[in-house]
Structures are given as structure tokens and as C-alpha cells.
Amino acid sequence: MNKTVELKNLYIKAGDNTLVNKASLMIEEGEIFGLVGESGSGKTLTAKAIINLLPKGLTYSADEIITAGKNILTASNKEKKEHIGKNIGYIPQNTVFYLHPMLKIKNQIADGYIYHMHKTKKEALEKAEALLSKVGFKSPKTVLNYYPWQLSGGMRQRCNIAMALMNDPKLIIADEPTTALDTTVQRQVMELFKAINEEMKLSILLISHDLGLVKHYSHSLGVMYAGQIVESGYTKTVFSRPKHPYTQLLIKIIPSLEIRKNEPLTEIPGFVKDKGRDSNGCLFYNRCPEAMDICEVKVKEHMDDNEDHYYRCNLE
Amino acid sequence: MLSYILDRLKSSIVVLFVVSIITFFVLMIIPGNPAQLILGTDATPEAIAELHAAMGLDRPLYQQYLSWLLELFKLDMGKSYVYGESVTVLIARSIPVTFSISIFAMVMAVFVAFLFGMLSAIKKNSITDYFSRSIMQLGAAIPSFWIGMVLIVYFGVKYKILPVSGFIPIEQSFTGFMRSIFLPSLVLAIGEVGTLLRIVRSSMLNSLKQDYMDMAKVKGLNAGKIYIKYALRGALTAPLTIIGMQLAKLAGGTVVVETIFALPGLGRLVLTAVEHRDIVLLQGLVMFITSIVVIITLIVDIFVMFLNPRIKSFHQGE
Amino acid sequence: MRKNISLILGIIFVFIITAVWVLSFVYMPYNPNEMNISNRFLKPDFDSKHIFGTDNFGRDILSRIMYGSRNVLLVALVSVSLGTLIGILLGALAAMLKGLAETIIMRIMDGLMAFPGILLAMMLVAVLERGIQGSIAAISIFMVPIFSRLVYSMILDTENLLYIKAAKSYGSSKGQIFFRHYIPAMLPRLITQFSSSIGSAVMIETSLSFLGLGIQPPFASWGLMLSESRQFFLLHPYLAVAPGIAIIITVLGFNLMGDGLNDILINRGSNDE
Numbered sequence: 001m002n003k004t005v006e007l008k009n010l011y012i013k014a015g016d017n018t019l020v021n022k023a024s025l026m027i028e029e030g031e032i033f034g035l036v037g038e039s040g041s042g043k044t045l046t047a048k049a050i051i052n053l054l055p056k057g058l059t060y061s062a063d064e065i066i067t068a069g070k071n072i073l074t075a076s077n078k079e080k081k082e083h084i085g086k087n088i089g090y091i092p093q094n095t096v097f098y099l100h101p102m103l104k105i106k107n108q109i110a111d112g113y114i115y116h117m118h119k120t121k122k123e124a125l126e127k128a129e130a131l132l133s134k135v136g137f138k139s140p141k142t143v144l145n146y147y148p149w150q151l152s153g154g155m156r157q158r159c160n161i162a163m164a165l166m167n168d169p170k171l172i173i174a175d176e177p178t179t180a181l182d183t184t185v186q187r188q189v190m191e192l193f194k195a196i197n198e199e200m201k202l203s204i205l206l207i208s209h210d211l212g213l214v215k216h217y218s219h220s221l222g223v224m225y226a227g228q229i230v231e232s233g234y235t236k237t238v239f240s241r242p243k244h245p246y247t248q249l250l251i252k253i254i255p256s257l258e259i260r261k262n263e264p265l266t267e268i269p270g271f272v273k274d275k276g277r278d279s280n281g282c283l284f285y286n287r288c289p290e291a292m293d294i295c296e297v298k299v300k301e302h303m304d305d306n307e308d309h310y311y312r313c314n315l316e
Numbered sequence: 317m318l319s320y321i322l323d324r325l326k327s328s329i330v331v332l333f334v335v336s337i338i339t340f341f342v343l344m345i346i347p348g349n350p351a352q353l354i355l356g357t358d359a360t361p362e363a364i365a366e367l368h369a370a371m372g373l374d375r376p377l378y379q380q381y382l383s384w385l386l387e388l389f390k391l392d393m394g395k396s397y398v399y400g401e402s403v404t405v406l407i408a409r410s411i412p413v414t415f416s417i418s419i420f421a422m423v424m425a426v427f428v429a430f431l432f433g434m435l436s437a438i439k440k441n442s443i444t445d446y447f448s449r450s451i452m453q454l455g456a457a458i459p460s461f462w463i464g465m466v467l468i469v470y471f472g473v474k475y476k477i478l479p480v481s482g483f484i485p486i487e488q489s490f491t492g493f494m495r496s497i498f499l500p501s502l503v504l505a506i507g508e509v510g511t512l513l514r515i516v517r518s519s520m521l522n523s524l525k526q527d528y529m530d531m532a533k534v535k536g537l538n539a540g541k542i543y544i545k546y547a548l549r550g551a552l553t554a555p556l557t558i559i560g561m562q563l564a565k566l567a568g569g570t571v572v573v574e575t576i577f578a579l580p581g582l583g584r585l586v587l588t589a590v591e592h593r594d595i596v597l598l599q600g601l602v603m604f605i606t607s608i609v610v611i612i613t614l615i616v617d618i619f620v621m622f623l624n625p626r627i628k629s630f631h632q633g634e
Numbered sequence: 635m636r637k638n639i640s641l642i643l644g645i646i647f648v649f650i651i652t653a654v655w656v657l658s659f660v661y662m663p664y665n666p667n668e669m670n671i672s673n674r675f676l677k678p679d680f681d682s683k684h685i686f687g688t689d690n691f692g693r694d695i696l697s698r699i700m701y702g703s704r705n706v707l708l709v710a711l712v713s714v715s716l717g718t719l720i721g722i723l724l725g726a727l728a729a730m731l732k733g734l735a736e737t738i739i740m741r742i743m744d745g746l747m748a749f750p751g752i753l754l755a756m757m758l759v760a761v762l763e764r765g766i767q768g769s770i771a772a773i774s775i776f777m778v779p780i781f782s783r784l785v786y787s788m789i790l791d792t793e794n795l796l797y798i799k800a801a802k803s804y805g806s807s808k809g810q811i812f813f814r815h816y817i818p819a820m821l822p823r824l825i826t827q828f829s830s831s832i833g834s835a836v837m838i839e840t841s842l843s844f845l846g847l848g849i850q851p852p853f854a855s856w857g858l859m860l861s862e863s864r865q866f867f868l869l870h871p872y873l874a875v876a877p878g879i880a881i882i883i884t885v886l887g888f889n890l891m892g893d894g895l896n897d898i899l900i901n902r903g904s905n906d907e
Contacts, residue, residue, distance in 0.1 A: 051534055085536020097527035102549050102624065111545070112535035327744070334745030339757070346761050453640075453893075457886035459837060461844045461860060462878040465867055473868050565750035572752075572841055576864075586753065587845060590760040602757055606748045 002029040004171050004203035005050065008064040012045050012227075014057060018278040020045050020227040026308075027171070027220070032197055032204045034214030034235065036250075037224030040272060043207045044093075046224070047173050050205075051084050068170035086116045089164025091157070093176035098160060099148035105159055106144035113166040124166075131162040135192060154185035161192065165200075172196075173205045178213070190217055211250055215239055220308075223247050226273045226283040233309035243302070243311040246284050282313065290315060317621070324617055328610045335606045336388070340381050343595050343602075384599070393600030398592045403600035406585060413483045413581035417497045417573070418566035421504035426559060428509050433516025433555075437524060438543060448513055455510025464503045464576040471499060481578035500577045504570055508562045515558045519551035526550060553624050560616025567612065568605035641894025644829075647887025651880075655703045664694035666701035667852050678872050686876040689859070690866050695876050702854035702877070705766060706884070709849075710835035713770045717777025718828060724778065725785030726816065729793070730808050740786065743779040752776075752838055759847045769848045773835050784827055788820045822899035830892030833885045840881050856880050 005027040012020035020042040027033040035043045049060045050067060065072040068087040072080055092098040100108050109132075110124035119127075125144065132140035135158040148156055157177060164172050174193065178186040194217060197204055208214050214221050215235060222232035223246065231244040242248045273283055282299040285291050294314055301312045351367040352359065372380060387394065393403035428451075436448035472480030478499050484492035523529070524547050532546040571583035582605065589598040663683070670692035678687040678695075686695035728739040746754065755772040762768035792798060792815075801811050842848035843857030851858065856877040863873035 053530055053534060081533075081536040083536075084534065088534070090531070090534040092527065092531070098531045100528040100531075100546055100550060103545075111537060111541060115535070115537055115541070330741055331744045331748050334741050335748050338742070338745055342757065342761055453886060453890060454882075456889055457833070457882050459840055459844075459857075459860075459878070459881050459885075461841065461857075462874060462881065465860070465864070465874050466878075469868065469871050568750035568753060571756065571845065575845060586756060590756050590847060593760055598757065598760060602749070602753065605750065605753060609748050609750050 003027065003066070004029050004068060005033075005205065006064055006066040007046070007050065008062060010046060010049055010060060010062040010065070012042070012049060012054065012058055012060045014059075017275065018227065019058070020049075020060075021277050021283075023224070023227070023229045024310075025222050025229060025232060027203050027205060029170075029203060030197070030201045031219040032193070032206055032217055034218030034221035035205065035207045035224060036209065036211055036214050036221060038209065038272060040274060041224040042227040043224045044175055047175055047205060047207055051088055051090055051173060052080055053090075082116070085112055086167050087170045089167070089169040089172040091160050091164050091172060091174040091177050093179055099156060101148055103147070104144070105146055105148065105151075109144070109159065109163045110166060112163075116167055127166065128162065131165050132159070134165075135159075135162045136188070153181050154189065157181060157185075157189055158192070161189075161196075165196070168200070169202060171203045171205065173207070175207045176209070177206070178208075178210075193217065223250070227277045228283060228312065229310075230284065230313070231309075231311040233304075233311075237309050241309075243309070243315075244284075244313050245288050245290050245315070247311075249289075320621060321618055324614055328614050331610055332607060335610075336385060336603060337381075339599055339602045339606075340384060341377070343599055344377060344380075346593055346595055388603060393603070394596040396589070396594050396597035396600075398588055398594045398597065403597050406597070407582065407600065407604055410580060410582045410585055412485065413579050414570060414574070414583065415567055416486070416493070417500045417504060417570060417579070417581070418563060420497055420501040421508065421566060422559065422563050424501060424505035425509040425512055425562070428505070429512035429516050429555075433513045434520055434543065434548065436513075437517050437520030438547075440521065448517060452510045452514045452517075455506055455508075455513070458506065460503050460507045461572050461576055463506055464499075464573060467499050467503060468576070483579045483581075500570070500573045500579060503573050503576075504566055508566070512555060512558055512562065516551070516555045519554045520547060523547045523550035553620055556620050556623065557616060560612055560619075563616075564609040564612035567608050638894050638897055640890045640897065644887050644889070644891030644894050647883050648891055651703065651707070651884045651887060654700055655707050658700035658704055662697040662700050664697040666693060666697040666854055669693060677870075678875070687872055689863065689873060695859075695873070698854045698859060699856065699876050699880050702856050702859060703880070705849050705853060705855050706836055706839055709766060709769045709773065709839045710832050713773035713839075714777055714828060714831045714835050716770070716774040717831070718781050718824070720774070721778045721781025722785050722824070723782075725782035726789060726812055728782070729786045729789035730812065739782070743782050743786075746775070746779040747783070752841055755838055755842060756845075756847060759842060764847055765850055766853075769839055769842055772842070773838050776838065777831055777835070780831065781824075781827065784823060785820060788823060789816055792816065792819055822895075826892050826896045826899060828892075829888050829895055833888035833892065836881065836884050836888070 003026050005025065007026070008024050010020055010023045011018065023042065023046050025033070025035070025046075035046070037043045045054065045058070048054050049062070050065060050072070052072065054060060062073060068083070070079075070083050070087075072083070075083060099105070106125060106128070109128045110121070113119055113124045113127060114121060128144065129140040132143055137143050137155075137158065143151070143155070143159070148159075151159065157180075161177075172193075177193070178189050181189060190213065193204060193206070196202065206214065206218060218235050220233065221235050221238055222229045223238075223244065224230070225246050231238060231242065231247045238247065239251065242251055273286070277283060280299070281297045282288070282291075282295040285295045288295065292314060298314070299312050300314050301310070303310050351364045351371060351373065355364055355367060368374060372383065384394075391404055393407075395401065396403050396406060399406055432444065432448040432451065436442075436445040439445060468480045471478045479496055480499065482496060484496040486493040528546055528550065529542070532542045537545075568582070570581065571587050573579070574581040574583035575587060582601065585597065586601050586605075588594065589601060663685075670688075673684075673688050673692035674690055676684050676688040676692075678685060684694050684696065686699065688694055689698070724739050724743070728736040749757070755769075755776050758772040758775060759768050762771050798811065798815055801815055806814070839848055840855065840857030840860075843855040844861045846858075846861060849855040849858055851862070859877040860874055863870075863877075867873055
């Protein structure tokens with residue numbers, strides 16, 4: 001199958017401090033890939049490295065970052081910008097500040113489309129209208145004339161989704177797209193993602209701290225811990241046969257399957273390491289119930305070729 | 317929205333009322349008898365007493381204040397004893413000079429401040445940024461009378477490119493007008509550009525940090541769109557407010573610059589009134605100038621409100 | 635941490651000016667008021683006895699700059715201190731008493747703020763005697779609304795903080811709360827504002843003197859020196875160099891120091907403002 005994203009051995013550093021250590025993931029065409037982890041585990045940074053949006057002061061390196069058929073690493077800055085703008089849609093977590101508060105929706109939803117696809121403003125607004133009604137607005141014309149703050153959180157997120165879809169992208173990166181929304185709206189938005197995925201055959205990288213949501217909506221998933229992807233594979237496989245103790249604990253201890261945001265997992269003693277993430281050992285070592293001495297210095301990576309099931313642990 | 321405008325209008329009127337009280341009563345305690353000042357030292361005490369009564373100066377202060385206020389509404393600000401002319405006429409004659417140099421100065425200051433403020437924010441800690449920050453500091457520290465004198469020597473005397481004094485009305489000759497206001501405006505602009513540049517830079521830096529900038533970058537738009545449509549649009553409120561305040565300040569009289577370049581503007585009138593303790597003229601000028609300041613500030617506030625839709629909705633009680 | 639260039643430069647400039655000021659009481663090359671017609675308009679010359687030259691009366695410019703620094707700094711320091719004290723008092727009264735006192739005080743401050751630039755100072759000079767006292771009074775009143783508004787808004791911002799509420803619930807008096815809690819909390823901003831205000835005070839003083847409304851001859855002030863040099867300046871431009879540089883260094887010094895202090899006390903290392 002074709003891959004929409006191939007990310008190999010991504011490192012992200014702030015000066016000498018490693019934030020993301022050797023993260024690799026692969027997203028197949030037309031699938032929803034869930035990336036789960038506690039806050040600070042590096043999932044947003046990983047996504048931002050893919051769209052070239054790392055905050056100033058952070059540097060990254062990788063063996064390969066291929067998105068929608070283009071190697072981002074070897075591309076020039078301009079090519080990178082063009083390619084990402086054209087082929088990747090980004091849906092941020094916080095809906096309030098990602099839309100410009102002083103511009104009407106119609107003045108910001110379509111400018112990427114006009115620029116990359118060389119369309120007139122009129123054509124662009126027609127397309128925007130169509131997409132707005134696709135994401136569930138009854139009267140898209142009115143919405144176009146609103147300022148972002150005149151819309152509710154759920155409505156703003158729909159606008160973001162419509163905006164991300166303008167260029168018919170190959171990939172959508174949705175970073176905690178439902179956190180700021182209330183439960184019923186959350187469901188509607190997620191169903192919308194599912195529908196878009198099925199209908200438009202585009203891939204979605206869904207970043208979430210909500211294991212339940214990822215279990216329900218994703219085809220594949222990756223579990224991130226302290227800047228590493230500790231386990232990844234098809235969602236069904238990972239949930240039926242979790243290999244990494246961290247994944248096992250997550251599935252076992254959290255009844256709601258939701259990792260609370262910004263709160264340490266008290267059910268697992270200890271804290272997520274935010275220093276020394278460049279260690280060759282297992283970063284979960286200090287909290288792992290099954291830790292062995294060797295785990296502190298060395299960790300084994302497993303790759304099950306048949307099922308694409310990957311995990312890094314010294315247990316077999 | 318309307319309630320916001322009414323609110324601002326109300327507080328503007330209160331400010332003007334307070335100003336009128338301060339102005340009237342502060343200037344009333346000026347030592348010396350205005351009648352004496354007008355008639356000179358050789359006047360007989362009888363003549364002075366007669367004029368004193370004729371000017372209404374023997375009435376209680378509050379009565380004098382009220383009648384002064386009433387006359388103000390009729391745009392009658394009395395007669396200057398130095399010039400022997402109506403204050404209203406004197407002011408009307410000086411307005412074109414002061415307004416021309418103020419507006420032209422602000423045009424220059426706005427251009428430089430936005431250009432360098434934006435570049436400096438986009439490339440923070442670059443050479444441009446250090447240059448801009450030097451302009452910021454030097455602009456505020458160089459006295460206008462000093463830079464004025466320097467410019468006069470270089471442009472006016474050494475190279476004889478520009479006139480160094482006097483004002484040519486625009487209807488007489490446009491080039492003459494521009495030449496006569498260029499140096500004074502430049503001096504004023506140098507004085508204002510630092511403050512404005514600082515505000516543009518910090519507003520831009522703040523706007524560049526906002527999440528919507530991430531979105532604009534992900535969309536892969538070109539730099540012009542990213543920095544002007546998104547960043548600058550989010551950074552306009554504070555600079556516009558400051559521009560309004562600066563324009564108001566300049567329009568209210570540019571005493572020092574008008575003195576150096578011998579321009580017959582409002583500032584010259586103020587200086588003459590102060591030097592000769594021409595109370596009637598000074599009262600009129602102060603009221604006129606503060607009204608200008610309050611009105612310009614009010615207009616800018618309303619303009620900023622239209623620009624910044626959230627204030628609008630806030631006052632609609634969204 | 636990034637080196638705080640503003641603060642370092644500011645301190646250097648302020649130090650230079652302060653040194654000149656202090657030195658003027660101990661040593662000046664010449665009597666600043668001693669006229670010597672045969673020595674008129676001597677150009678600045680490091681080999682001769684007049685480093686900055688002499689003016690139209692043959693007075694030594696360096697000595698007059700040193701002598702003038704006394705008046706400039708005296709006026710600036712006293713007027714800003716007075717303005718600060720009165721401003722803090724009025725701002726605190728308005729914010730803590732509320733009600734009628736708040737309305738009256740703050741409306742008067744609004745009114746004072748409506749006077750643009752040095753108009754207020756000029757108006758006050760018209761009423762008062764010209765000279766040092768007149769300048770001090772005028773500049774103090776100019777400073778009052780700036781500080782009272784600052785204090786007023788800072789108290790309103792902090793009055794609902796938990797520790798202030800706690801102090802109130804313990805039954806601390808308004809005075810106690812003001813001195814124990816508000817003053818320490820406001821100190822960084824007040825210090826910063828004080829430093830920059832000295833810069834503006836120097837600017838106003840020199841402007842008033844330049845216009846002939848400030849310090850009167852034969853006393854020296856840098857603004858007055860520039861004003862006196864105006865009629866000879868086209869032939870002898872050097873006359874304007876020394877007073878101009880003195881003003882620039884002083885204003886720049888206090889402004890930079892204010893900015894630098896702002897960086898370390900309030901913004902903590904960011905140079906965004």
C-alpha cells in the first residue's frame with residue numbers, strides 16, 4: 001500500500017536537550033492514524049516537525065520525512081512551504097486563536113486555495129461555501145461573513161476543518177481537535193472526520209490524549225512516551241495484544257481510557273522524564289513494573305513484519 | 317456600539333469641563349492686574365479701576381467663570397491685549413501653519429515607524445532591529461531645538477537647499493509651501509518616530525507570536541500575505557491609538573519648532589501669551605488646544621473600535 | 635541570560651553625568667560666569683585651555699556645562715520626586731477610598747493629561763515666577779497624573795489578589811495594606827517610571843530654558859546655553875555641540891536605564907517592548 005507519511009528516526013532537540021528521540025511512524029493512504037500520549041510526550045512536536053512548524057529554538061533531524069510523495073528533508077524552503085501548504089491541512093487544538101480575530105471567515109478561509117491553486121476569490125468562496133455546508137453548516141453564506149468570535153467553539157472547529165480541506169489535501173493533521181469542545185460536539189466532529197476520511201480518501205493524523213477516542217476512530221496508532229514511540233501497529237492488534245508495559249498499563253488502569261491532560265498518571269508511580277531523553281535505555285524504566293537492570297542501559301526494538309506491530313522493550 | 321460612542325463622548329465632555337476649570341482658575345491667580353497690564357504703567361488708578369470693572373473683573377470668580385464659559389460656546393474667546401485682536405481670529409490664522417507641519421510630520425513618522433518597526437520585529441535581533449532600537453532611543457533623547465538648529469545650519473545655510481524660516485501658504489505656491497514646512501516637519505517627525513516605532517515593533521512581535529501566524533505559515537502563503545494581512549492586521553490597534561495621541565499633541569502647538577523656524581503657528585501664540593501674561597489669549601489657546609486633543613483622541617478611539625470588531629461586540633453585550 | 639545592553643549603557647551615561655555634577659562642586663576649570671571679551675568665540679581646542687571653546691562673552695563652555703548640570707539635575711530630581719510622591723498619594727487615595735474621592739481625583743488627572751506636551755508646564759510658568767522654583771513646580775505638576783494613573787491602575791489590578799484580600803480580612807488598616815503590600819508590589823514599576831521620568835523632566839527643563847521660560851541668566855542651563863547661542867550659531871556652530879551632547883547623554887542615560895530596569899524587573903529578559 002502507498003504511504004502518505006513516512007517518518008524515520010526523527011530527533012527534536014532544544015539545544016542539547018533531546019525532546020523527541022528516534023520517533024518513526026508510517027501512515028498509509030486513506031487511514032486514520034492515532035498518536036496517543038500524555039502531554040509532554042512529544043506528539044505535537046512530532047506533528048509540527050512534519051509540517052515545518054517547530055517553534056523557534058528547536059532543531060530537528062531525521063533519516064526521512066516523506067509526506068504525500070515528497071521528501072521534505074531534501075526540499076528547499078520554498079518547495080517545502082508550497083508542498084505543505086498545498087497537500088497538508090492542519091487542524092489545531094485551540095480553535096479560538098488559530099483563526100485571525102480581526103478577519104472575517106471569508107477573508108481567511110480561502111487565501112491558501114487562491115494562492116496555491118491560482119483561483120479567483122469568487123471561485124474560492126464558492127468552494128468554501130460548499131465545504132462549509134459539507135462540514136454541517138446550514139447557511140454557509142452567513143458564516144462566511146462572521147468574525148471568528150461570533151461563532152461557538154464547535155462552529156469554529158468546523159471552519160478550521162473546512163479550511164483544511166480547501167486544497168483537497170492528501171493529509172490532515174488534527175492536533176487534539178476536540179479537546180476544547182463539549183462531549184456532544186466532540187462526537188459530531190469526530191464523526192465528521194470519519195466521514196471525510198471515508199469519502200475523500202485522505203489520511204488523517206489524529207493526535208490525542210484520549211485512548212478511547214483513538215481506539216474507536218483510528219485504523220493504526222502509535223503510543224508515545226517521553227519523546228519516543230514505544231509501540232505502534234494496527235489499532236486492533238495493539239488493543240488485543242499490547243506488548244509494551246506502558247501500553248498495557250494505559251489500557252488496564254484507565255477505565256475511561258482517557259489520559260487526563262496536564263496531570264501525571266498517579267496510577268503509575270513516578271514521573272515522565274523530561275531530561276535525559278537521549279538515553280539508550282528504556283525511558284519508562286523508572287516507572288515500569290517489570291523493569292530489569294538491563295533496561296536502564298539498553299532497550300530492544302521489535303518489528304513484527306506481518307502485522308507491522310512495533311514496540312521497544314526488552315521483554316519478548 | 318452606539319453606547320460605546322456615547323460613553324466616550326460623555327467622558328470627553330467631562331475632561332473638557334475639568335480642563336476649563338483648571339485653565340480658568342489657574343490663570344486667574346496670575347499675579348498682577350490685567351487692566352494694569354493693558355493700560356501700561358503710566359495709567360491713572362482711576363482708569364485702571366474703570367477698565368477693571370468694565371472687564372467684569374470685580375465680580376465673584378464663579379460668575380466670571382460662567383460668563384467666560386458661555387462666551388466660549390459662542391466661539392468668542394475675548395480679545396488679546398498683546399495683539400489687540402480677537403483670540404478666535406488669531407487662532408484661526410495660526411491653524412494652517414501648525415496643522416500642516418503636524419500632519420506632514422506624522423506622515424513621515426508613520427512611514428518610517430511602520431517600515432522599520434515591522435522589519436525589526438520580523439527579524440528580531442538582526443542589524444535592522446538594532447538600528448531600529450537605536451532610532452527608538454535617540455529619537456526620544458535628541459532635543460528638537462538642537463536637531464532643528466543643526467538642520468538649519470546644514471540645509472539652510474551651508475547648502476542653501478531649504479528656507480530656514482517663515483511659512484508660505486499652500487494657495488500661494490505649493491512647492492514653496494512644501495519647502496517651508498519640510499524642515500520643521502522633519503524635526504517634529506524625529507521627535508515622534510521613536511515612540512511610534514517602539515509600539516509598532518512590540519505590537520508586531522506580539523502579533524507574530526499568535527497562533528493565527530502558525531496557521532498562515534502552514535498554508536504556505538507568501539511573505540507579503542503573512543506579514544501584512546495577518547501579522548500587521550493583528551498589530552494595528554495600539555499604533556493607531558498612539559498615532560492619534562501624537563497627532564493631537566502636535567496639532568496642539570509645536571512651540572519649540574515654531575520658535576526655531578519662526579513660524580506663525582499656534583505654538584508661537586502660546587509662547588507670546590506666556591511671555592506677556594496675556595491671560596485672555598492663553599485661556600482661549602489652552603481651551604482650543606485641549607479641545608483639539610480631546611476631539612482627535614475621540615475620533616481615533618471610535619476609528620479603532622471599528623477596526624477592532626471585538627470592542628464593538630463587547631459594548632453590544634454579545 | 636542575554637546581556638542587558640540598555641541597562642549597562644544607561645548606567646554608564648548616568649554615571650558620567652552624575653560625575654560631572656558632583657565634580658562641579660569641587661572643581662571647574664574656570665569661573666563659569668567670568669566674562670572675558672578678548673577671549674570670545676574661541677573654537678574648541680584640546681591643546682588650548684578651553685576644551686569646548688568659549689561663548690559670546692568669552693565664558694568657558696565646559697565650565698558652564700558643569701555649572702548648568704547642577705540646575706538641570708536639581709530641577710529634574712526634585713520635580714520628579716515631588717511628582718512621584720504626590721502622584722502615589724493621589725492615585726492610592728483614589729483607588730483605596732473609591733466613591734467621590736476616586737471620581738474627583740481621577741477626573742482631575744484626566745483633565746491634566748489632556749494638556750499636550752509642555753503646554754501645561756508653560757501655562758504654569760505663566761502663573762509662577764520664572765526660574766528654578768517655577769520650573770520645579772511646573773514639571774512636578776506635569777508628573778503627577780502620570781504617577782497617579784500608574785499607581786491607581788496597579789492597585790485596581792492587585793486589590794483582588796488573594797494575599798491582599800487575606801490582609802483585609804485580618805483587619806489590616808488601609809495604611810498598613812498600602813505600605814506592606816501595595817508599595818512592595820508596585821516598586822519595580824515605580825522605579826522604572828521614575829528613571830524614564832527623569833529623562834522627560836530634563837527634556838522639559840531644557841525646552842523651557844530654551845524658550846526663555848526656565849532658568850534665567852546669568853545662571854546656566856543647557857537649554858539656555860543653546861538659546862543664547864542661536865544668534866551666533868550660524869557663524870560658530872560649535873557653540874551648540876557641547877550643550878546638545880550633554881542633553882542627549884543625560885536623557886538617553888535615564889531612558890536607557892529605565893528600559894534596562896524594565897527588562898530585568900518587569901519583563902524578565904524579554905526585549906519585546
